[in-house]
Amino acid sequence: MAKNKPKPKKAPRKKFKMPSFKLSSQQKLVLGSFLVISGLLIGIAFVSHLFNGQIDQSALSEFTSREVKTKNWLSKFGAWLSDLLIQRGFGLASFIFSELVLLSGVFVLMNLSLDKLRKHWFWGVYIIIWLSVLFGFFGNRNDILGGTVGFEVNSYLQDYIGKTGTILLLVFGLIIYLAIRFKVTFESIVAFFKSAKKDIKDELSSTDEEIVPIDNNLAEEAEEIKKAHEASLENNQPTKKEPEQPKTETTAFEVNVSEPEPESEIELVPKSTPKPPQKDDDSELEIKVEEVKEELSEADNLANKLVEDFGQFDPTLELGKFQYPPLELLKKYDTEGIKINQEELEENKNRIVDTLSNYKIGIASIKATIGPTVTLYEIVPEAGVRISKIKNLEDDIALSLSALGIRIIAPIPGKGTIGIEVPNKDSTIVSMRSVIASKKFQSSEMQLPVALGKTISNETFVVDLAKMPHLLMAGATGQGKSVGLNAVLTSLLYKKHPAEVKFVLVDPKKVELTLFNKIERHYLAKLPDSEDAIITDNTKVINTLNSLCIEMDNRYELLKNALCRNIAEYNVKFKARKLNPNDGHQFLPYIVLVVDEFADLIMTAGKEVETPIARLAQLARAIGIHLIIATQRPSVNVITGIIKANFPARIAFRVTSKIDSRTILDGSGADQLIGRGDMLYTQGNDLIRVQCAFVDTPEVEKITEFIGAQKAYPDAYLLPEYVGEEGGTSLDIDISDRDKLFKDAAIVIVTAQQGSASLLQRKLKLGYNRAGRIIDQLEAAGIVGPFEGSKARQVLVPDLIALDQHLENEI
Numbered sequence: 001m002a003k004n005k006p007k008p009k010k011a012p013r014k015k016f017k018m019p020s021f022k023l024s025s026q027q028k029l030v031l032g033s034f035l036v037i038s039g040l041l042i043g044i045a046f047v048s049h050l051f052n053g054q055i056d057q058s059a060l061s062e063f064t065s066r067e068v069k070t071k072n073w074l075s076k077f078g079a080w081l082s083d084l085l086i087q088r089g090f091g092l093a094s095f096i097f098s099e100l101v102l103l104s105g106v107f108v109l110m111n112l113s114l115d116k117l118r119k120h121w122f123w124g125v126y127i128i129i130w131l132s133v134l135f136g137f138f139g140n141r142n143d144i145l146g147g148t149v150g151f152e153v154n155s156y157l158q159d160y161i162g163k164t165g166t167i168l169l170l171v172f173g174l175i176i177y178l179a180i181r182f183k184v185t186f187e188s189i190v191a192f193f194k195s196a197k198k199d200i201k202d203e204l205s206s207t208d209e210e211i212v213p214i215d216n217n218l219a220e221e222a223e224e225i226k227k228a229h230e231a232s233l234e235n236n237q238p239t240k241k242e243p244e245q246p247k248t249e250t251t252a253f254e255v256n257v258s259e260p261e262p263e264s265e266i267e268l269v270p271k272s273t274p275k276p277p278q279k280d281d282d283s284e285l286e287i288k289v290e291e292v293k294e295e296l297s298e299a300d301n302l303a304n305k306l307v308e309d310f311g312q313f314d315p316t317l318e319l320g321k322f323q324y325p326p327l328e329l330l331k332k333y334d335t336e337g338i339k340i341n342q343e344e345l346e347e348n349k350n351r352i353v354d355t356l357s358n359y360k361i362g363i364a365s366i367k368a369t370i371g372p373t374v375t376l377y378e379i380v381p382e383a384g385v386r387i388s389k390i391k392n393l394e395d396d397i398a399l400s401l402s403a404l405g406i407r408i409i410a411p412i413p414g415k416g417t418i419g420i421e422v423p424n425k426d427s428t429i430v431s432m433r434s435v436i437a438s439k440k441f442q443s444s445e446m447q448l449p450v451a452l453g454k455t456i457s458n459e460t461f462v463v464d465l466a467k468m469p470h471l472l473m474a475g476a477t478g479q480g481k482s483v484g485l486n487a488v489l490t491s492l493l494y495k496k497h498p499a500e501v502k503f504v505l506v507d508p509k510k511v512e513l514t515l516f517n518k519i520e521r522h523y524l525a526k527l528p529d530s531e532d533a534i535i536t537d538n539t540k541v542i543n544t545l546n547s548l549c550i551e552m553d554n555r556y557e558l559l560k561n562a563l564c565r566n567i568a569e570y571n572v573k574f575k576a577r578k579l580n581p582n583d584g585h586q587f588l589p590y591i592v593l594v595v596d597e598f599a600d601l602i603m604t605a606g607k608e609v610e611t612p613i614a615r616l617a618q619l620a621r622a623i624g625i626h627l628i629i630a631t632q633r634p635s636v637n638v639i640t641g642i643i644k645a646n647f648p649a650r651i652a653f654r655v656t657s658k659i660d661s662r663t664i665l666d667g668s669g670a671d672q673l674i675g676r677g678d679m680l681y682t683q684g685n686d687l688i689r690v691q692c693a694f695v696d697t698p699e700v701e702k703i704t705e706f707i708g709a710q711k712a713y714p715d716a717y718l719l720p721e722y723v724g725e726e727g728g729t730s731l732d733i734d735i736s737d738r739d740k741l742f743k744d745a746a747i748v749i750v751t752a753q754q755g756s757a758s759l760l761q762r763k764l765k766l767g768y769n770r771a772g773r774i775i776d777q778l779e780a781a782g783i784v785g786p787f788e789g790s791k792a793r794q795v796l797v798p799d800l801i802a803l804d805q806h807l808e809n810e811i
């Protein structure tokens with residue numbers, strides 16, 4: 001059977017194609033150029049007819065006489081042909097004939113598919129007739145507009161179906177043309193208008209003034225700081241000292257004024273694009289490479305079709321008009337920008353050199369890098385000096401500089417110098433505005449970019465929360481933790497759409513995160529039955545953490561079914577419409593869990609909290625759940641081994657003892673910080689000193705108000721329901737024990753004739769567990785059939801009337 005089928009198929013094809021492909025290359029050249037030239041000549045004749053047609057009319061009756069002259073540029077033949085096709089034929093639409101003839105020539109010359117040419121001719125003739133009838137609607141007999149054909153067909157149609165009927169018929173003809181020729185569908189028209197609307201909006205927002213000020217501000221700021229640097233250097237340091245040529249008596253001293261925001265410079269010069277390789281003139285033989293088409297699976301084909309028709313899935317569409325908070329909501333500080341106090345620099349340098357020389361340590365060179373709160377003096381000791389000797393002098397140097405918070409880094413990793421960090425007398429504030437406006441943050445492609453502050457070399461410090469993947473924040477009271485948390489949240493609010501990220505906020509202190517209540521329906525996630533999205537009650541924290549564990553398991557299941565390794569891959573696939581929402585797939589937002597006072601939780605709930613936190617920390621990175629945990633008390637019974645092992649990224653604000661510093665950072669350093677947002681950041685290896693960006697409560701309030709005033713989702717993002725151990729998950733056969741939503745669920749299932757828990761989850765906004773329990777109850781009530789593996793359960797009740805009867809009979 002298999003052998004017989006292809007034979008009859010092949011035979012007619014060969015017969016049909018043979019004559020058209022028998023032309024030799026020379027014949028094709030002759031025929032092709034003949035057709036191209038004919039097409040051009042017809043076009044010329046037609047154009048000429050537009051100007052001379054009237055005059056040539058009289059000459060046409062004596063067409064055969066040699067004396068009679070015509071004005072057409074192709075003389076009598078041109079006049080005759082134009083009259084035949086335009087005047088007595090199809091009017092202006094006849095121009096398409098010349099295009100079709102020319103196109104045929106091109107097809108023959110280039111050896112293109114004749115099938116396609118046939119289609120061009122078919123649709124070409126179709127549109128010629130259609131245009132002729134359309135123009136004929138407005139013209140007269142023998143009119144140049146629609147020609148005789150257009151006029152006659154029109155008058156015929158109008159006699160029978162009237163003017164309105166003719167118009168409707170024309171519209172119908174156009175629809176046929178668009179639908180079959182260009183595969184236009186109703187949905188694609190809707191999608192086109194939607195995307196056009198979005199493009200216009202994007203265009204408008206990209207030219208929005210707020211971007212310009214960012215760059216302008218930056219440029220201004222950069223200019224100001226640069227000027228300040230130059231001015232102070234000119235005043236205080238008239239001659240520049242070269243570090244390479246140290247003088248014999250005094251130590252060479254170089255001030256390294258780090259360029260403010262080097263990353264903020266915006267490149268205006270267009271990048272030169274690589275030129276295509278030039279054709280080798282000598283090569284006579286060209287090789288044609290057949291395009292290799294990838295074999296697509298059925299699902300891929302369907303996805304491609306869907307993307308073609310509707311475009312990529314856009315998760316932000318529901319809040320398509322959402323506007324990100326503008327930069328103006330953040331405050332500008334007068335004390336911003338690095339100010340160089342040359343006297344202070346010289347003084348500190350001399351003291352460092354003196355102290356070290358008291359201990360017989362010679363210095364080859366010294367360099368200063370001025371940061372927002374501390375200045376780093378990098379020294380290169382003379383040959384033969386032991387590094388440990390300098391490290392041991394930490395307290396002595398601190399004493400001689402009479403300053404707190406001196407930190408010695410010996411040696412600076414990767415540099416071969418020794419660093420001494422000395423706090424500036426006047427520290428400068430790093431405003432949230434300056435870090436948000438930085439190019440580094442604005443143009444970051446990170447999944448969850450967080451602008452934490454500025455490093456010692458005054459560069460904006462941006463990290464990706466998704467890469468951390470969890471963050472532990474610790475510091476004594478009043479050292480800047482809450483400000484740090486607000487900086488993290490603000491960064492995400494400035495960069496992520498409500499569809500892309502959700503926060504679960506735990507605030508046992510009850511006051512720190514309340515401002516975020518205003519953005520509940522935009523950015524917060526909560527348990528289905530809870531009133532407030534911000535969790536202040538410790539028992540609710542346990543439920544929420546367990547619920548997040550269920551969400552994690554659900555997401556892993558989705559990822560497994562979608563054959564994806566992480567949330568980013570999954571979402572890309574979902575946007576490309578390769579995952580079917582009917583199988584429970586949906587766009588997954590990142591979830592960021594913030595716990596403001598972790599010590600408090602551990603003290604009251606202990607293992608009940610630690611276990612789910614540790615589970616989430618161990619497993620949740622791939623599915624987009626990230627934890628940020630802050631604590632005042634960084635003791636070992638709060639930050640336990642299991643927590644530490646799963647939080648490689650840590651931020652330490654100032655702590656009071658070396659032991660606390662060791663608990664957070666596995667080393668000292670946090671005890672030598674100066675507070676007020678001065679912090680050390682580590683992601684498992686080096687310690688980086690950063691001045692945390694400062695964002696004040698009124699600023700957060702303005703941002704949340706701005707977002708809160710915009711259109712929101714109907715509710716906060718609902719996490720799966722978690723029923724504590726006492727809730728039980730056994731099958732409830734007793735009618736009185738049925739779920740409140742049992743009847744609603746039965747209606748949903750019977751209407752859709754599909755017995756699946758995920759359908760209930762979506763339609764009734766239920767957690768996975770609750771939906772599963774209701775399905776069990778529906779099974780017990782005989783409404784759905786038993787579990788059938790990956791298939792949906794069979795629905796045993798055919799319609800809603802039967803369902804009513806079924807439920808009545810039960811009572």
Ligand SMILES: Nc1ncnc2c1ncn2[C@@H]1O[C@H](COP(=O)(O)OP(=O)(O)OP(=O)(O)O)[C@@H](O)[C@H]1O
Nearest residue numbers: 476477478479480481482483632676677692693694
């Ligand atoms: N990055 C910063 N820049 C400048 N000042 C800061 C910064 N961070 C904090 N401060 C100052 O320190 C004060 C206390 O900060 P914050 O409230 O964040 O401390 P905290 O560690 O959360 O304290 P607690 O644990 O008691 O809540 C702030 O009111 C502010 O004046």
